Amino acid sequence: MDFIVHPVLLFVALAVCGVGVALSIPRRRFHAGLIGGIIAATGVGILITALGAASLADGSPLPNLFFHGLAIIALGSCLQVITHRRPVYAALYFILSILSTAGLYILLAAEFMAFALVIIYAGAILITYLFVIMLASQSRVEDEEEGISEYDAIGRGPVTATIVSFALLATLTVMMFGGIREISPPGAAQVAQAETVVLQRLPGKVEKALTREGLMNPGESVAGVERTEAGVFATVESADGGTRQVALPETLTPTNTEGLAFNLLGEYPGTIEIAGVILLMAMLGAVVLARKFAQIDEEAKATAAAALAEGRADAIGTLGADVGNGGGATSDG
Numbered sequence: 001m002d003f004i005v006h007p008v009l010l011f012v013a014l015a016v017c018g019v020g021v022a023l024s025i026p027r028r029r030f031h032a033g034l035i036g037g038i039i040a041a042t043g044v045g046i047l048i049t050a051l052g053a054a055s056l057a058d059g060s061p062l063p064n065l066f067f068h069g070l071a072i073i074a075l076g077s078c079l080q081v082i083t084h085r086r087p088v089y090a091a092l093y094f095i096l097s098i099l100s101t102a103g104l105y106i107l108l109a110a111e112f113m114a115f116a117l118v119i120i121y122a123g124a125i126l127i128t129y130l131f132v133i134m135l136a137s138q139s140r141v142e143d144e145e146e147g148i149s150e151y152d153a154i155g156r157g158p159v160t161a162t163i164v165s166f167a168l169l170a171t172l173t174v175m176m177f178g179g180i181r182e183i184s185p186p187g188a189a190q191v192a193q194a195e196t197v198v199l200q201r202l203p204g205k206v207e208k209a210l211t212r213e214g215l216m217n218p219g220e221s222v223a224g225v226e227r228t229e230a231g232v233f234a235t236v237e238s239a240d241g242g243t244r245q246v247a248l249p250e251t252l253t254p255t256n257t258e259g260l261a262f263n264l265l266g267e268y269p270g271t272i273e274i275a276g277v278i279l280l281m282a283m284l285g286a287v288v289l290a291r292k293f294a295q296i297d298e299e300a301k302a303t304a305a306a307a308l309a310e311g312r313a314d315a316i317g318t319l320g321a322d323v324g325n326g327g328g329a330t331s332d333g
Contacts, residue, residue: 009050011170016043018166024083025158033083037076044075067107074100083155091126098122112257120275196227198254201262206234209252216246 020040023032048068055062077097084090098121105114155161186194199206203222210216216236223237225248232248264271 005047005050005054007174009046010173013043013047013050014166014170014173016040016046018162019043021079021082021166022159022162024079025155025162026083026085027158028154036083037079040079041076044072064107067104070100070103070107073097074104095122095126098126110256112260192227192232194259195254196225196232198259198262199232199248199252200225202254202258205254206248206252209249210234210236210246213249 017040020036020038020043022036023039024036026033048071052062074097077093077100080093081090081097084093098117102114102117105111105117203225206222206225207216210222216222217238219239220236223235223243225232225234227233230247233245234248235243236246237243
């Protein structure tokens, strides 16, 4: 781990950030959000300074300004997610953290992960849960601004939760840095074979590339792709049934998005189904909560209408009695 950051500086920065988060969590009588945010920002600054010093000492270039800007926005948004008193605002800050994290993925040339993160979390799951939170926080009394439960507005055991979470973060960080030295990158032959497998599933892409290079004639189609010691060749089949071997251009390689898409949908289709079930259950929960509040409103309206009708009946009875008493006095006179 020394080649990235010194362990002592890492643990000191995590400890400072933990103190800041513990102070920022809202309590029943004490809430120091501003002070906690400043302390947490100090811990982040220590970590960024340590990483920059290690990069300069190693002769590596520093990350660009976009990395630092997106990282600061992501960390600040995450702090607001777990410390804000209102769940709706916490969900909005979570959307901001998702967008900034997607920007970090784009800087790492992981476009698929960036768009998937935005579409799945910010565009589907989080929006659904946001509606659930808004329905659950509806006020049942007209004078209340927002019906937030105490467990949603006040932290329970903030110190214990902060210590456990940052201890887990430190452990995972050490394990990740320790495993980096043991992970060896795949060999060139392994990468080339994986690219060939993806190209075999994309005959349309191969046909377009060969047609653009003038290596295929109209009416021909690609029957297969194989790798040999001489290179990668496509089997081109003509309209009369004849075949010939055509070498693929060196620039024809599958993208990371294409490889990940085949891997995700081909080997792990259950993840897509699980995501759909989660969205369905969230929508059902929103419908149940909305129906419950609708029933409460209808009952309140019925009670108010009954009370109003009873009050009018009493008023009419009192008015009739007064009129009767006035008429009797007139007759006696």
